Amino acid sequence: MSLLSLRGVTCRFGGITALNRLTLDLPAGAITGVIGPNGAGKTTLFNCITGAYRPTEGEIALRGESLVGLPPHRIARRGIARTFQNIRLFHSMTVWEHLMVAQQGGGLRASLAPLGLSGPLPRRRAMAALERFGLEPYRDRLAATLPYGVMRRVELARALTAEPALLLLDEPVAGMNSQEAADLAALLHGLSGSGLTILLIEHDMSFVEQLCAQVHVLDFGTLIASGTPAEVRRIPAVIDAYLGVEA
Amino acid sequence: MLLQQLVNGLTLGAVYTLVALGFSLVMGVLGVLNLAVAELFMLGGYVGLSLILADYPVAVAIAGAALVTAVLGVVVEKVAYQPLRNAPPIAPLLSTLGFSVIFQTAATNIWGSDPLLMPPDLLDARYRVGSVSVGQAQLLVMATAVVLVAALALLMRHTRFGYGLRAIAENRDVARLLGVPAPLVTSGAFALSGALAGVAGVQIGLHYSAITPYVGVEVGLKAIAVMVVGGTTNIWGVLLAGPLLGVLEVMTVALGGAAFRDMTVYGLMILTLLVRPQGLLGRAGGAQRV
Numbered sequence: 001m002s003l004l005s006l007r008g009v010t011c012r013f014g015g016i017t018a019l020n021r022l023t024l025d026l027p028a029g030a031i032t033g034v035i036g037p038n039g040a041g042k043t044t045l046f047n048c049i050t051g052a053y054r055p056t057e058g059e060i061a062l063r064g065e066s067l068v069g070l071p072p073h074r075i076a077r078r079g080i081a082r083t084f085q086n087i088r089l090f091h092s093m094t095v096w097e098h099l100m101v102a103q104q105g106g107g108l109r110a111s112l113a114p115l116g117l118s119g120p121l122p123r124r125r126a127m128a129a130l131e132r133f134g135l136e137p138y139r140d141r142l143a144a145t146l147p148y149g150v151m152r153r154v155e156l157a158r159a160l161t162a163e164p165a166l167l168l169l170d171e172p173v174a175g176m177n178s179q180e181a182a183d184l185a186a187l188l189h190g191l192s193g194s195g196l197t198i199l200l201i202e203h204d205m206s207f208v209e210q211l212c213a214q215v216h217v218l219d220f221g222t223l224i225a226s227g228t229p230a231e232v233r234r235i236p237a238v239i240d241a242y243l244g245v246e247a
Numbered sequence: 248m249l250l251q252q253l254v255n256g257l258t259l260g261a262v263y264t265l266v267a268l269g270f271s272l273v274m275g276v277l278g279v280l281n282l283a284v285a286e287l288f289m290l291g292g293y294v295g296l297s298l299i300l301a302d303y304p305v306a307v308a309i310a311g312a313a314l315v316t317a318v319l320g321v322v323v324e325k326v327a328y329q330p331l332r333n334a335p336p337i338a339p340l341l342s343t344l345g346f347s348v349i350f351q352t353a354a355t356n357i358w359g360s361d362p363l364l365m366p367p368d369l370l371d372a373r374y375r376v377g378s379v380s381v382g383q384a385q386l387l388v389m390a391t392a393v394v395l396v397a398a399l400a401l402l403m404r405h406t407r408f409g410y411g412l413r414a415i416a417e418n419r420d421v422a423r424l425l426g427v428p429a430p431l432v433t434s435g436a437f438a439l440s441g442a443l444a445g446v447a448g449v450q451i452g453l454h455y456s457a458i459t460p461y462v463g464v465e466v467g468l469k470a471i472a473v474m475v476v477g478g479t480t481n482i483w484g485v486l487l488a489g490p491l492l493g494v495l496e497v498m499t500v501a502l503g504g505a506a507f508r509d510m511t512v513y514g515l516m517i518l519t520l521l522v523r524p525q526g527l528l529g530r531a532g533g534a535q536r537v
Contacts, residue, residue, distance in 0.1 A: 050424050076426035090417045093410070101410040104426040111408040122407070162426055 478526020
């Protein structure tokens, strides 16, 4: 069953077509990859799904319900979270505050109640995230003062405290060494095993092959191939557009 | 004598602090100056004083003023800001200036341009501590300021609304992608901003025993100087700058420089912009947006 479905999604900026009649389905609980050269429209795809951009044409639906036209915070609350290619944390907020801010909702009263009194759930989730990502030592540190690797973990932890159904990762292993990438792969594998659907943009093909059941290849905003990582590697158009250039 | 002036200065500083917090809440969230805050301050004074003159307790007057100015703050947001969301920053600045004129004209029409006087026997007890005499009204002004600042700190540091507000102030787009309801939180910031200014208006009415339609321009706008001196990127800078400028102003008058009163306040603002542009507590490198 597909969790997210895109039908003929087109996104144009002036004369530039960043996404061209894109149709694809994300199977629930699977890890799906999106690859393609720079400027292929991968990040635009994320921006359309999360509501940062509104597609010019086409339909995007989560569990059959349309997301097009909803403001980003409503889409987030329906269960879509993302991380960014270049980390975007709030520099004047602590790690703990990052884990709490993503847990909005529950109405006006809940959002105005002092956190100690707003029920144990948000705190419990934030505690669990601190533990899972090894962030306890950094709990009260300001994000601006953290080492790069820790910032990446905070961003992922922040995305997950909202307990999304779909997680969008934009180049999650950029700047990571092979050990960190392996740790992340294991973590994502575990999350996927517990039912989370993941869509990731990544240039690192070995990371994609290791994790993704299915890969979609974008070039100039158009979907040029889909299949297992091994399959897409053999398609000539993909080699021309992407892999050949990289290798 | 000097100590007495210090107390008077701190009272005025408490008023400046609250209005400056009102300015900087909106500044932080939208990066735009809401000039109408100064006139919400004036209207708060009128609403509060009218309630006092109608024999309501002072606490009711303060709450009533806060409520009215909070609602008007949201009206300013809906009319002067929201339609101009994507316009250059000068557009909303001018539209809030328009609101200032409307509020001032409305006040002149409703209450007249003569000062509205407080009942002379209200809160007129004075307490002597050594050589210093502190009025009941002064105590009340300082106490409400302390309570409100503490409440605001609690809201910003310990509620999800506060986290959402701070997240939006730093990066609106990312905050929205995390599920922070930006429109609601923005309206909340305007309501809070209006309420703080409104309470400060009642305070100035109690402190001066009178209110005029021009108090927003005379006193309220000085809070912009307070905000700049404190640093617009950190709302807590005004906790230092408010009392500082209040004391400085009162001392200038006490030392015979009544003519230079406003010059010291705005002069310090200009000096800050020249010497420490980020303000007392602002982040270094973060130039102020005024």
